[in-house]
Amino acid sequence: MEGVWCGMEECHRLGLARSIGVSNFSAAKMSRLLALAAVPPAVNQVEMNVGWRQEKVREACGERGVVVAAYSPLGAHGAHWGSDAVMNSGVLHDVAATRGKTIAQVALRWLYEQGVCFVARSFNEGRMKQNMDIFDWELSDQDKAMIAGVPQRRACRGDYFVSPDGPYKSLHDLWDGEI
Numbered sequence: 001m002e003g004v005w006c007g008m009e010e011c012h013r014l015g016l017a018r019s020i021g022v023s024n025f026s027a028a029k030m031s032r033l034l035a036l037a038a039v040p041p042a043v044n045q046v047e048m049n050v051g052w053r054q055e056k057v058r059e060a061c062g063e064r065g066v067v068v069a070a071y072s073p074l075g076a077h078g079a080h081w082g083s084d085a086v087m088n089s090g091v092l093h094d095v096a097a098t099r100g101k102t103i104a105q106v107a108l109r110w111l112y113e114q115g116v117c118f119v120a121r122s123f124n125e126g127r128m129k130q131n132m133d134i135f136d137w138e139l140s141d142q143d144k145a146m147i148a149g150v151p152q153r154r155a156c157r158g159d160y161f162v163s164p165d166g167p168y169k170s171l172h173d174l175w176d177g178e179i
């Protein structure tokens with residue numbers, strides 16, 4: 001971590017990169033990095049959605065002013081490693097029906113209200129517009145209480161990074177227990 005981050009800091013110093021950041025860092029990895037970094041990361045992009053709230057990572061980043069960017073905000077449904085936990089959520093279905101919004105809009109609005117930024121992917125123009133149309137309404141306290149009950153499960157588990165011969169011998173090692 002130290003060697004790579006020093007190289008990234010050098011890119012920043014030389015003006016080759018305006019900002020430098022990390023992805024998939026647990027709270028523990030973020031603490032390790034912040035202890036050695038001369039230039040702190042601007043952002044940590046992690047899986048985050050109603051089905052994986054990342055409370056520990058958000059706390060660790062928030063304390064040090066590191067922006068959290070949520071990837072797979074819709075649960076990456078359709079991807080081979082993704083999940084239907086967001087787009088097939090009964091809770092989100094009910095909230096969407098009462099608010100007159102789509103499930104995707106409820107999922108994205110929830111992220112926006114958590115104060116994180118997110119990267120939603122769509123190749124469909126209508127869905128891109130729908131995903132942008134979340135800024136002139138808000139979730140009620142009751143909506144938020146319902147969403148707080150959505151079961152939690154990481155979709156991107158990263159089994160392919162685990163090996164008896166590598167630095168991460170188990171998923172527990174890889175995510176520092178955040179699984």
Ligand SMILES: NC(=O)c1ccc[n+]([C@@H]2O[C@H](COP(=O)([O-])OP(=O)(O)OC[C@H]3O[C@@H](n4cnc5c(N)ncnc54)[C@H](OP(=O)(O)O)[C@@H]3O)[C@@H](O)[C@H]2O)c1
Pocket residue numbers: 023024045046070071072073074075076077078079102104105119120121122123124127128130131156
């Ligand atoms: N740093 C990392 O390790 C990492 C890992 C994964 C992803 N990412 C980043 O995160 C971005 C987004 O995450 P993701 O692609 O994993 O998943 P996502 O944005 O949660 O889900 C994308 C899927 O949702 C569909 N979709 C989008 N808007 C919709 C809507 N309004 N209603 C219904 N379906 C909708 C898309 O289909 P259509 O195209 O047909 O609309 C696509 O199948 C990626 O582009 C990537 O840059 C980063």
